[in-house]
Amino acid sequence: MVTALRCVAAALLPLLAMAAGAEVKVALDRNPVQVNESFQLVFSLDDIPERDPDFSPLLKDFMILGNNRSNSISIINGEYRRSVKWTLQLMAKQIGEYRIPAIRFGKERSEAFSISVEPSSLAAVPHDDLVLELVGDRDRAYVQQQVVVTLRLLSATDLSAYQFGDIGLAGVDAVVEPLGDVRQYTTRIADQSYLVLEKQVALFPQQSGRIEIGPVMAEARLPSRSGFDPFRTGGKIRRLRSEALPIDVDPIPAAWDADVWLPATRVELREQWQGDLERLVPGEPVTRTVTLLADGLTSAQLPEIELPAVNGVKQYPDQAILGNERAGDGIRGRREQKVALIPSAAGRYRLPAVSLPWWNLETGRIETATLPAREFVVAPQPAGAAATIATPAAASAQPAAPSATAGGRDPAARFWPYLSLLLACGWAASGLFWWWTWRRRQRAASATATAEPESIARARRFLRQTCERNDAAAARRALLAWGRALLAPRRVDNLGQLERQLGSELGAEIERINQALYAPGSSAWQGDSLWRLCQRLETVERGARARSAKRLEPLNPPA
Numbered sequence: 001m002v003t004a005l006r007c008v009a010a011a012l013l014p015l016l017a018m019a020a021g022a023e024v025k026v027a028l029d030r031n032p033v034q035v036n037e038s039f040q041l042v043f044s045l046d047d048i049p050e051r052d053p054d055f056s057p058l059l060k061d062f063m064i065l066g067n068n069r070s071n072s073i074s075i076i077n078g079e080y081r082r083s084v085k086w087t088l089q090l091m092a093k094q095i096g097e098y099r100i101p102a103i104r105f106g107k108e109r110s111e112a113f114s115i116s117v118e119p120s121s122l123a124a125v126p127h128d129d130l131v132l133e134l135v136g137d138r139d140r141a142y143v144q145q146q147v148v149v150t151l152r153l154l155s156a157t158d159l160s161a162y163q164f165g166d167i168g169l170a171g172v173d174a175v176v177e178p179l180g181d182v183r184q185y186t187t188r189i190a191d192q193s194y195l196v197l198e199k200q201v202a203l204f205p206q207q208s209g210r211i212e213i214g215p216v217m218a219e220a221r222l223p224s225r226s227g228f229d230p231f232r233t234g235g236k237i238r239r240l241r242s243e244a245l246p247i248d249v250d251p252i253p254a255a256w257d258a259d260v261w262l263p264a265t266r267v268e269l270r271e272q273w274q275g276d277l278e279r280l281v282p283g284e285p286v287t288r289t290v291t292l293l294a295d296g297l298t299s300a301q302l303p304e305i306e307l308p309a310v311n312g313v314k315q316y317p318d319q320a321i322l323g324n325e326r327a328g329d330g331i332r333g334r335r336e337q338k339v340a341l342i343p344s345a346a347g348r349y350r351l352p353a354v355s356l357p358w359w360n361l362e363t364g365r366i367e368t369a370t371l372p373a374r375e376f377v378v379a380p381q382p383a384g385a386a387a388t389i390a391t392p393a394a395a396s397a398q399p400a401a402p403s404a405t406a407g408g409r410d411p412a413a414r415f416w417p418y419l420s421l422l423l424a425c426g427w428a429a430s431g432l433f434w435w436w437t438w439r440r441r442q443r444a445a446s447a448t449a450t451a452e453p454e455s456i457a458r459a460r461r462f463l464r465q466t467c468e469r470n471d472a473a474a475a476r477r478a479l480l481a482w483g484r485a486l487l488a489p490r491r492v493d494n495l496g497q498l499e500r501q502l503g504s505e506l507g508a509e510i511e512r513i514n515q516a517l518y519a520p521g522s523s524a525w526q527g528d529s530l531w532r533l534c535q536r537l538e539t540v541e542r543g544a545r546a547r548s549a550k551r552l553e554p555l556n557p558p559a
Helices: 002-020 056-060 411-450 454-469 472-487 495-502 504-518 528-550
Strands: 025-028 038-045 062-076 079-092 096-100 113-118 130-136 140-142 147-155 161-164 169-171 174-178 183-189 192-205 209-213 217-221 237-241 245-250 266-274 286-295 313-317 321-327 330-343 347-351 354-360 365-371 374-378
Touching: 025 113, 038 183, 056 062, 079 183, 130 237, 130 245, 147 161, 147 217, 174 321, 192 209, 192 245, 266 354, 266 365, 286 354, 313 504, 330 504, 454 472, 454 528, 472 495, 472 504, 472 528, 495 504, 504 528
Parallel strands: 140 245
Antiparallel strands: 025 038, 038 079, 062 079, 096 113, 130 147, 147 192, 161 217, 169 209, 174 192, 183 192, 209 245, 217 237, 266 286, 286 330, 313 330, 321 330, 347 374, 354 365
């Protein structure tokens, strides 16, 4: 029956996946855009839709300059996948805030979203076929605030090659971070179409004062008109020079009183847990990942995430992972911190809230990114099977003495001798039973002293191999398996319970393993001391069992 259900489920899974449909992903190359400037809108699906999409709803606010469809096929882990992508070149008709409507792809549809169309950044109508301009997204910034600088080459004629010069800085020091490759699009200015080549960088001034950016040089090669130059490599070269771009840098505001200065447009703290928080037990680790995200800051500017200590919970932070996401509107810094938490005992624990103040550049105020406090419960160890000791049954009450009847012998008098004989036989049988039981225990104790179960031998061999290899992760698993085999039939569910059964010396060795596995920068773990300790603990445990087996319970325990 179960096999049949599995077969039905396996047959239905592809149908359910088809019924669920494919997600429509939407990508925009930049936002905001400038009026009369083309931009790229990409729709992609992991499956072929039943019908081609209808892009006519876009024509209300945008002109469609190009529409290209591409298909791709990939095989990943033996799974055959097809995907399709539509790349549209759009241009807004007017300045304003517009909404890209939802587009239907068969049964699926894309998500609608907003886009801003701004005035052109050109100060005036170009008077040349080639124009080089240098613009910034602001002319005043705080120390360490991001400034996006754009170097833009506009050409009303064909180009066979081009090259941008380096962006030079003068005045205060600044960190320069590139924002991807050169982008290419078209724009219209005064009924003239221009090809735009755009290079962007993010600047982070390090002191207050004034920073001078540029002038920047660029070269453009025009196509050759000669019939003897079929590859058009010998055309005229034009050198262009932009205007300089000054930026005033203000010091940190007086209202800021935190340790680390974080000027950003958005700061967010997130957390993720690896493991089941509803089934935590002492001694077993659970991983907490705390991620700090900041728009307008690099990962190098983000501070270390301070996680408060919690009584009864050991914390082992891993090395932080840093990364930057780059886009046309700047950099988004990311700092990810993994921490292994190991509760030492059962109970209810509370992780305090994590707070990080930052300066909101849009509101000009101090705000705080927060992870709320979290509580979790560590379940107590399951109670092991308690050993039960059999006690002899209570002796039967002695029969009342027979009473003689006057004037002759009682007929029941003949019953009592037989009953006494029966009771005597019963006591003799009981004595023989207890003697037989004692002999069995003696033989079992002798066998225990000379032989051992296969499971403990196998567990000991595995533990010795992992200790010889100095493999901390494998030794942690082998230690638990060895403890379960050694203490059977007592129940051992985790290393915390094993520590309580075998003592603090083993607890110190477990702590050394946890340090090696979860604490960054710790020295390599060596397993020789753990192996010697486990040999000694096993000898002690086997001796205690042998002594316990030799004890014989009294035949007639005192009342």
